[in-house]
Amino acid sequence: MKKILFTSLFLFSFATTFAGGYRVGLQGQRALAMGHTGVAYVNSAEIAFFNPAGLVYLENKINVSAGGFGVFSDVAWQNTSTGQYSSTDSPAGTPFYLYGSYALNERLSLGLAIYTPYGSGVEWPTDWAGSHLVNNIDLAAIYIQPLVSFKISDKFSVGGGPIFVTGSVNFNRNADRTLTDLEGNRSNITVDDSGVTNWGWSVGAMFNVSDNFTLGANYRSEIILESTEGTATFANFPDSPLVPANGDTSFTASLPLPAELTVGATYEREKWAFNVDYTRTYWDVYEDLDIVFGNGRESINPRNYKNSSLYKFGVAYEASEKFSLRAGYYFDESPVRSGYFAPETPRNDGNGFTAGLSYQVSNSFAIDASFLYLRFKEIDESYDYVSDGSSFGGTYKSSAFVPGIGLTYKM
């Protein structure tokens, strides 16, 4: 059974790019509709991701939330000094989540969370002007986490659990700005690996200040994915001892999935709930993306990310017995420093506008829907650390539109 579950999970392609770097902030319909808040908001099994300490405060014995999103993001680029322009034709990403909790007793709940917090899927036209940095990239990581939530008192609870991560990467780019074979086909390299695993953990705490005011905090550890078993494919290199040979070789690379700390508060009054969350993501662990190939070549790509913050606000309103309405906003600070703006994660500060609703089909079942429009300002930026000493830049404009749908079950 477990095996089948795993297999079916891998059938999903949940690649996407937005939220600073390659963080994909889409971990629940109800939370997303409220600006992706929820570290102090006990409402559904989505709390398993946002703050496992809250699981124990869920009213029902069994709670399940599951859902997915369609991520439609694209990036336009141009350089007015050369007249070059291009835009991504990225496949729609489909991040998903599955959360469940089971109350063993008054003080102890167990849970399971499966979610996809990191990923990136960007597809530029092959051989575009920045193809020496990226033609296409598809990064994905699935987090699988058993959880335990313990009520210390009616006011205070803690929760957490180990995280098992399995990731995959497929990244293609041209060897440099000009190298081709004799027919003019650009020399390029693809690195591909999947089933890269590692472990991490998360822990949260919740404090009910009063009946309608709750504080929460949650920390998710950094996990570094070390790729050592993958394949690097060199293609369209000319036949010469002066350049690498065509064919497969091994490679090693590591990609950090940074730690994040969220603190927040929820205030509930009658039919209203108000959330405020603040998240700090420790991106400074992402110093460079270095790929060392089995044929002795290497690719050194400084990234030099900085820690970044997310400021999130959400509101929910119970319109009727059947309908709940939600809306939110967040400001997403980019971890990318000026001069390090690489087109595989071309992100500047973004403004996320969210909304959504739930329809209570029966006492146990609800259908949840949400959407996010993530808006970025047009920006003039460059990546100044290309290995040949050049710089690649221009004007970028990105946007992402994300509809999502899910189910909430309680019993």
Next chain:
Amino acid sequence: MRNYIKYMALSAVLLTACEAELDNPIEDGGVYTSGSADFSNFVSVGNSLTSGYADGALYLTGQQNSFPNILAGQFALAGGGEFKQPLVNDNLGGLLAGGNQITENRFVLSVGASGNPGPVRLSGSPTTDISNVLTGPFNNMGVPGAKSFHLVAPGYGNIAGVAAGASNPYFVRFASSANATIIADAAAQSPTFFSLWIGNNDILSYATSGGVGVDQKGNLDPSTYGANDITDPQVFASVYSQELNALTATATGGVVFNIPDVTSIPYFTTVPYNAIPLDAATAAGVNQAYAQYNGGMALYASGGAITAAERDARTINFVEGQNAAVILDESLTNLPNPAAPGTFLPKLRQATPDDLFVLTASSILGTLANQNDPNSVIGVGAPVTDQYVLTPSEQALIFAAQASYNTTIAALAQANGLAFVDAKAILNQLATGGITFDGGSLTSTFATGGAFSLDGVHPTPRGYAYLANQAILAINATYGSTIPTVNVGDYNTISVSQSN
């Protein structure tokens, strides 16, 4: 559920509305302007430099990186139209005539048995047969090998004349008829904008052949010229003016290029004059062999038959270390051979830094002129012959003709209000220090400098891109257009490949 359907429909609408759109997208046009020029029908006229020729051949990717094609790509941002080129079939570059190969394949940089990389001709059977005439018209009317007067010569594209050298196999491929002229085929397209870069071969074929041709100054009938002769400046001025008249008849503007110095291209600057390394014993032995010749020079000088300066120039002396090669210089005084009455002494001297050895001299220097005579090492015991060296007197003829052509070009460009590219100054800059661009530099150094392809004469795609940028700057300055330049770092330099 109906609500969900509505919601999904709304999502779809929003989705389309939310696609990332730049504030002022280049893609939509209007960012760049053409000024007073009209780039809708751009026609380029010239020789190999216009055709995209490189690495000793005209091949497909070279044509795609021809400077007019690069220009046309940028013109397309401001009203420029399609730019058709008479593309060859392959990336080998050799031409066939009726199945027989008549021009060589391209050079590639290949690592030899010694482990050192060097240019070699790429092996393989080319597939471009000149008897397969393409249907035009073509915007790129660059014809490798064409001299100024060839553009107005009827029959220059007649296949019947190729074998005898009376016509040009490259023009045969796309001439509108056997009797067509290049300039008439260009003008018939009613260009709205044009480029003209012609006159290089009027001195270059003389130069690359080491000056074995004749300076035709004073001879106004180019039909009597040999392939390696220097064109008379009046002939040049006359045909250049005709060509401009034909092109300006319909065009709103154009860009013209002058003729660079031969001394700025690696074909003449790569092989040093003193490429002969000798040890002390060998040098002494060689000097012994020249003792009689040196004595003869001293005698003729004391008798007044030659000047002391000529005596010094003709006194052969080898030393331990690097030595100047012995060359044959036809401009030296004819001196009877006292040992064999009725014959003359060879016109030998050692080269000086003012002598320019052509690139192909590298393959004969130090080899034996006579396989059976170990003393016939070329440059030591046997002289380097005329076709490998451009002596100062030969260079003077080239510079005189070039200066006159350039005066004509500059004057006619000004008179017609055309954009003018000082290719002479640009190539001199590449030769004397180079230029830098984002992430690199471009110099004239053979093979490694980036600007020149492996034939030592024609630019690389990156070199052509740099020239295209210079043309764009001149065009913008002349016509008030705002065409953007290209990023030269995006263009390739030389190709590496093993040839087998």
